[in-house]
Amino acid sequence: MIRVLLADDHAIVRMGLRAVLDSEEDITIVGEADTADDAVRAVENAGPDIDVVLMDLRFGPGQSGRELETGASATARIRKLPDPPNVLVVTNYDTDVDILGAIEAGAVGYLLKDAPPAELISAVRAAATGATAMSGSVATRLMHREEEPANALTSRELEVLQLVADGRSNREIGATLFLSEATVKSHLVHINTKLGARSRTSAVAAAREAGML
Template sequence: MIKVLLADDHEIVRMGLRAVLEGAPDITVVGEVATAEAAIAAAETGGMDVILMDLRFGAGVEGTRVMSGAEATRAIRQLESAPKVLVVTNYDTDADILGAIESGAVGYLLKDAPPAELVSAVRSAAEGDSALSPVVADKLMTRVRTPRSALTPRELEVLQLVAAGASNRQIGEDLMLSEATVKSHLVHIYDKLGVRSRTSAVAAAREQGVL
């Protein structure tokens, strides 16, 4: 029996995932958590084979930073006898996908995936095999085929904040980087995208499907 933990801040999503998974004869949901920190704590106690992890959790107490699903995945994968992590989320940007995979997730599905695809992905994850939704697989293949414009996860984070209108100082504060480091990332982004300005970088990234 494959034992699964659900980590998502929306109860209705957890209910839907549970309903789908418990319809499979070889899968059982052993618990639910609503924060990334709780997912790590649960993983430390053991008793599960796969964690279905959202990428972004709801806002915490004002002034505090909320841990992401990618950060939780990285921490969980460092545990002894760590469970496999399968990301199930609404977000499909390159930055989100690459960040999750590089953090140690064995798979990445979107929340609108068909029930059969979700069940199959959980089984694959339990075996240690990769499980990617078609949309995610296509994005990864596109990235491999266009190495010149392949931005690193950090560069993609910077570019996302640029697209949101953040200044270099704001980007530095959000990502805990110095302004000099932010400028360095922007130089690399411009070079990879073949542009010379913030506006052009955002436009080029959107045209290529990076944002």
């Protein structure tokens, strides 16, 4: 039996996932969480009694009202626990920064919420064995990155550019990512070169147009 924890801040999404997965004889839902932190706590409490976590990437405060945590950071925390379950990301977001962040955090799969039920069921079964499961569009984005590595932004560069898009200064970006301002500036030079941009604003615009942010 594959034991699944649902982690999503929307109750209606959890209901939909439960409806699909409960129809399968080899899958059972053992818990739900409406914040990323609650998902980590549930795994800590359940020990080895969870096989797969279905993890959203962006959470609201939920009923607990605690400080927000992303699904990627929660995934990283879960994967550091003893005998952790595998994490399958199920989200609406398919930008490079989201995909790479989840994969580098340790997620074994990445599905979009518009995936057909059969694809979700197959992905859960694959995740339970540690196999990779990707939505077609996500796999295509990763393949394009591999085909054009010279122009692809690294995960760190994507983090820097996302903070630029959020309106952060170089000093604030450095403080957030534990980098010196000189290192932040170096990343920005590389970002502009790869994107053919001449300013922070044009770099952000180019990245959004390319689906990176």
